[in-house]
Amino acid sequence: MxxxxxxxxxxxxxxxxxxxxxxxxxxxxxxxxxxxxxxxxxxAVRRELDAIPVARLQDVTEGRLRLGSVEKSGLRTLGSVLEAGPYRLRQIPGVGQRTVDQMLAAARRLAEAVHETVAVHIDVxxxxxxxxxxxxxxxxxxxxxxxxxxxxxxxxxxxxxxxxxxxxxxxxxxxxxxxxxxxxxxxxxxxxxxxxxxxxxxxxxxxxxxxxxxxxxxxxxxxxxxxxxxxxFELRSAEYYSLLAEISGRLPDAAASEGFLPDEIAERVRAQDLDDTHRRVSLRGYQAFGARFALAQRKVILGDEMGLGKTIQAIAVMAHLAAGGQTHFMVVCPASVLVNWTREVEARSALRVTVLHGPDRHYAFADWQGRGGVVVTTFDALRGFPAPDAGRVGLLVVDEAHSVKNPAAKRSQAVAQWADRCERTLFMTGTPMENRVVEFRNLVRMLDGGIAESLGERDALAGSVAFRKAVAPVYLRRNQEDVLTELPSLQRTDEWEELSASDEEAYREAVSAGNFMAMRRAAYARPEKSAKLDRLREIVREAGENGQKTVVFSYFKDVLRVVEEALAATDTDGTAVFGPLTGAVPAGRRQQIVDDFAGAPGPAVLLAQIQAAGVGLNMQAASVVVICEPQIKPTIEHQAVARAHRMGQVRPVRVYRLLATGGVDERLVRMLEAKTRLFDAYARRSEVAEATPDAVDVSDTELARRIVEEEQARLGMSDERLTAAE
CATH class of the missing domain: 1.20.140 (Butyryl-CoA Dehydrogenase, subunit A; domain 3)
Known part of the structure; x- marks a missing residue:
């Protein structure tokens, strides 16, 4: 040697x-x-125990304990019982040693459950x-x-x-x-x-x-x-909370994190390797499982609820495939999120990213074909590019995939052609089924015709559990409440307002004309006497006094203009107003408006058209959300709220929906509740079953006509017809 x-x-x-x-x-x-x-x-455990009534011990002991004398002694919560201990409990008249032992044993079991499940929230x-x-x-x-x-x-x-x-x-x-x-x-x-x-x-x-x-x-x-x-922490709270969950061992329920998939599929997904060489961000457990699901099953729908990081999971899949030698990836998305996708790929991975949009998109496409990387384009632009050779593209990602649920639409046909040529396809949508189960089946058909054909009406009628089991090979969904234990609270408040005499007059004119859309925005038609507008100003003022940022959503551009003018004429304590962000605003400018809103020091208001801003843009700088009128589809409202109440939000989110009594708003709210139950049964949850989806299904046009006719009858106007749906 x-x-x-x-x-x-x-x-x-x-x-x-x-x-x-x-x-x-x-x-x-x-x-x-x-x-x-x-x-x-x-x-946090002590606070939780002090909030649990002593009567809960009856649940643990199946009603064997008599607790009347214990409550009369002043011990009314689980925390007070544990703090009292055996000696003090034994002093209570009518409480023997056996009861004390049973009571403390039950209390400790509940306390252990609280200790394991209570989440720590950091108040910024x-x-x-x-x-x-x-x-x-x-x-x-x-x-x-x-x-x-x-x-x-x-x-x-x-x-x-x-x-x-x-x-x-x-x-x-x-x-x-x-x-x-x-x-x-x-x-x-x-x-x-x-x-x-x-x-x-x-x-x-x-x-x-x-x-x-x-x-x-x-x-x-x-x-x-x-x-x-x-x-x-405020800027990167999602990363802090992710580490906290990992270190504390208080991870979300495994079955919920895995979307309640059947065991054989879940085991195959768990066995899938996930290479992080080209990734610059850590994944949460449920996110890693989602990426593995896409890799193991090859052609899937990731239906995670808004705010759970579907984009990160897609990037993780591309990074893994790049480490294995794949060179070309395609992302198709709405124009409003082109910039967001580009930023995310650049920030979260080492992959090269190119945008295919605008007059130079064909030159960029040719460059991508030669050099590879990730290209991001829109649904409309995709139709202008030739479908790739089989196996050429490692992964096709389709964001907001519910946009291609109609097989007759040209955008749907273009996506279907690309999906057929790609070895792996990842559809991403938090709202895979808005009105009809058949629309969900159309998405599945692009990925796996066999599964789609097996989903007959009988499967839908059998209820959601059977439906979810049938689509499990291609569909994974997790909900915020199941996997984001640290997410601040979401409080929804329906603000019912009595129409002013001026509002009522505008509403009756709209009903008489049979104009459904005018009925929906009649409460803002005469701003100087608008009850809804008065309440909106109060909400914005209160938020500003608390240093909070507010997003105001409406379906209608003219309502947003009214709100903008009203806020400009109101003393809102220096609150800056941004927008309105509408469908007419170019994609890059939309993101800039959101960035300016987020970066504004102190309180601010962002005005946004709900169908334009409810998709793809992250607005977690806002902790107050105002929806000016109920929407026809519940998913539109869910998406909009989820733009603020999502991973990365560090403050409780308060949502106000402004509603007028006695008219179109009331009728819409009732129908929205029915539609939401349908969505929950078939796409959100795995346990709730509905008798039939058709019981609550109705097209938007038919819904409008029905409401107009009912309102005309209620107000004594006969033979009026729907004349406008602007």
């Missing part, structure tokens, strides 16, 4: 020490988070020392980023291989040791040195020494101040 072997062992020892040190640095950072979390979690508007310490501890790991996590994983894998080899190679570290070693030990040492040298070469080619050193530096670097950490 010569100097070369000794140098190899020494180099191996230094790399091993660096890997071990990195693991220790990461461990310290994780322990710092756990230490900061413990008191906050304990306080009311910082305190405890939550600030937690944010600062998390900041270290968030700032270190996915590269540090990757380095830690590589370090652990290297240590596992290198440690035993260095033990075997120890005799080669010195001449005397080698001389004293027996023949067998010498042979093992020589073989180990060879393997260590190979490992070192492999590690240096991968840049591991530098990677470990940089990761250790990043993990030891704290925030410049608590203010810097809190600001960063």
């Amino acid at each position: 010569g100097r070369g072997e000794r140098d190899t062992v020494a180099r191996g020892a230094r790399l091993y020490e660096a890997a071990q040190a990195l693991g220790a640095d990461h461990g310290k950072a994780v322990e710092a988070v756990r230490a900061a979390l413990a008191p906050i979690h304990a306080a 508007d009311r910082p305190d020392p405890a939550t600030t310490a937690l944010v600062m501890a998390l900041h270290v790991l968030v700032e270190a980023g996915p590269e540090a996590r990757r380095a830690v994983d590589r370090a652990a894998a290297l240590s596992q291989r290198l440690g035993p080899l260095l033990t075997e190679a120890r005799p080669a570290a010195g001449r005397l040791r080698m001389l004293l070693a027996g023949q067998e030990k010498k042979a093992r040492a020589v073989a180990a040195v060879t393997e260590v040298r190979s490992l070192l070469d492999e590690a240096e080619r991968a840049g591991l020494p530098e990677l470990f050193a940089q990761a250790s530096v990043d993990l030891l670097r704290g925030p410049s101040s608590d203010l810097a950490a809190r600001v960063d």
Whole structure:
């Protein structure tokens, strides 16, 4: 053994020490988070226990306990029972030792469940020392980023291989040791040195020494101040909460995270590898499962509720395929989110991205064909590009895929042609079925004709459980409440307003004319006497006084103009007004308006046409949402609200829907409730069953005609007909 072997062992020892040190640095950072979390979690558990009435113990003991005397003694909550303990409980008249034992055993079981499930929420508007310490501890790991996590994983894998080899190679570290070693030990040492040298070469080619050193530096670097950490948390709260869930072990229910898929499909998905080489963002557990589902099943619909990061999951699929040698990817989306898609791909991956939009799109298409990468285009532009050769495109992503539910539409035919030529296709939509189950079947048909043909009317009539089971091979959906335990509360309030005499007059004129759309916006036709407008101004003023940002949605451009003028003439305490954001605003400008709104210091209002802004744009800077009138489709309202109440939101979201009593609003609300039940049964949930979808299905035109006729009859106007649906 010569100097070369000794140098190899020494180099191996230094790399091993660096890997071990990195693991220790990461461990310290994780322990710092756990230490900061413990008191906050304990306080949250106490609050939860203090809110549970003592009567809940009856549920756990199947009604065996008599708790009347306990409540009369002043112990009215689960927390007070646990705090009292056995001695005080035994002093209550009529409570024996057996009852005390049963009561405490039941209380502890409930307390354990609370301890496991209670979520910690960080209030950005009311910082305190405890939550600030937690944010600062998390900041270290968030700032270190996915590269540090990757380095830690590589370090652990290297240590596992290198440690035993260095033990075997120890005799080669010195001449005397080698001389004293027996023949067998010498042979093992020589073989180990060879393997260590190979490992070192492999590690240096991968840049591991530098990677470990940089990761250790990043993990030891704290925030410049608590203010810097809190600001960063507000900007990147999704990453903070994702780490918090992982470190605390309080992950969402596994079955819910996996969309309640049948076991055989879920097992196949779990076994799917997911390469993160080209990805720059960590995934939550449910997001990693969604990406694996798309890879394992090849042609699927990802129907996650708005705000769960479908875009990130699509990028993860493309990054994995790129690591495996695929070079070309296509994203088709509405024009309003072209910029957002481009930004996300650039920020979240190392993939090259090109936009195919505008007069130069065909030159860009030719460039993409030659160089590869991700191209982002619109449904209309897609029709102008030739479908690719089979296998040429690694993944076709179709965002807001419910836009191609009509097989007779040219955009649907173009998407179907591309999907047929692509090895993998990922449809993304939070609203796969708006009115008819048959529309959902049309989407499935583009991906798997066999499954689509098997979905006859009988399957729909059998109820949602049977329907979800039948589409499981191609359809995955998760809901916010099931997988985002840290999401701030969403409070919906229907604001019923009595029409003013002026409003009523405008409404009767619209009904008399049979003009359904004029009926819907009659409450804003005479702004100076508008009851809805008065309430909207109050909401905006109150939000401004609390430093909150507000999004105001309406279907109608002229309503938005009325609102803009009303806010301009109102003292809203310096609240800036942005928009209106309508379908006429170019895609890039839409994103800029949203960015300006988010970046505005203090309170602000964004005016937005609901069908234009409810798709694709992220508005989590807003914590107040106002919907000026009920919409014909429940999914339009759901999408709009989800633009603010989504992953990354750090404040509770309050939604106000402005409604007028006694007319079109009341009738629409009743029909919306029926449509929402249908959607929940077949697309959102897996357990609720409806007798038949046709019981509540109605076309938009028929709905309008029916409401006009009913309102004409109610107001004593006969023989009027629907004349406008602007």
